[in-house]
Amino acid sequence: MSKWIDISQRLDNNMVVWPGDTPFSYKVSWGMEESGSVNVGEIRMSAHTGTHIDAPFHFDNDGKRVIDLDINLYIGPATVIHLPISRSIRVEDFQGYNIEGTTRLLIYTGVWKDRSVFPDSIPHIDPGVAAYLAEQGVQLIGLDLPSVDPIESKELTAHHELTSHGLHILEGLVLDNIAPGAYELAALPLPLVEGDGSPVRAVLRKKE
Template identity: 40%
Template sequence: MPRLWDISPTVSSEAPIFPGDEPYSLRWTARVSPDCPVNLSAITMSPHVGAHADAPLHYGNDEPSAAEVDLNAYLGPCRVIHAIDCGPLIRIEHLHHAAANLPPRVLVRCCKQADTAWNPDFTAYAPETVAWLAAQGVQLIGLDTPSVDPASSKLLPSHQQLLRLKLRVLENLVLDEVPEGDYELIALPLKLAGACASPVRAVLREL
């Protein structure tokens, strides 16, 4: 069987979130007992907790929600590129060493180890890098930090590039154990009506 890399962090009440986001919470609505044959749980959370796919609705009014995005971008050939400790922004020069014949999906590993607590000084994408990747035929980008824009950004230029260029994005991945190279990506968003994002169980499969 081809090897699988699970690149999704565990979603829990301890999962790091943007300040103001709704944290993960689980409660039991039924428990196994003489009067009940099952355990039933209910959860509340921001759809941006853990590995997730931003929908265009997240950064543009009247844009597609998580339920409306085309799934093709989230499934297929993918390249993992290492740009560990590259600084505050992933720039084009950080990707040149692995840029030949790029597949339609590119994930960038920025961290030696993905953060398990909120850290506002994470690495994001430079907007010109997003545009350059799109010009190479890339349809989806991702990274192992909370956002393609810095935490302090008010204008979200890299998100706006995603919108303008019709790219899809995965954030909050865990690429700690993934060697640089080519894989099959499987990271389908849930069909959440009206949602600005969706959690994904993102995996890479050996080619």
């Protein structure tokens, strides 16, 4: 049986986050010298740190929180495709890829090459893509980018359009060494009752 491959960003105190968001920090807040038996760590982070999912509440006050999402969407068969694009992800970019019946679609763009620096700009998902992917059966879209919208966007058109077509969002994947093909995915969010998003430990295993 194939081994699981980690496709998550590493969480450390030097990692970059969305400009203006809460920096990630980990420290031992209760050490063995003080406790007498254990080290206990303290984590401070945004719900959108590193590899994470977005809940609709992130961009819609009436949207579902993380706890309301169907966890079955975040574990199961997935398809990885490579889209060598630079400006935007368009419907025509999917021509030539057989994604019909794909529930979980993971897209490698290769645009975010240096993850020690937050990108100034990224390809975004064009209008019409959500409807097209929904017609193919896609319910979860994952990208190796920090967002499905332009960095400077306030309207978050792609977020809203994807959600309106029943697609869930997984961002910040590390797919650099992942070949296109069929896999099993596990990227479960934390059970955050009021969460607008959640970090995930995303892993893939080549489908036998």
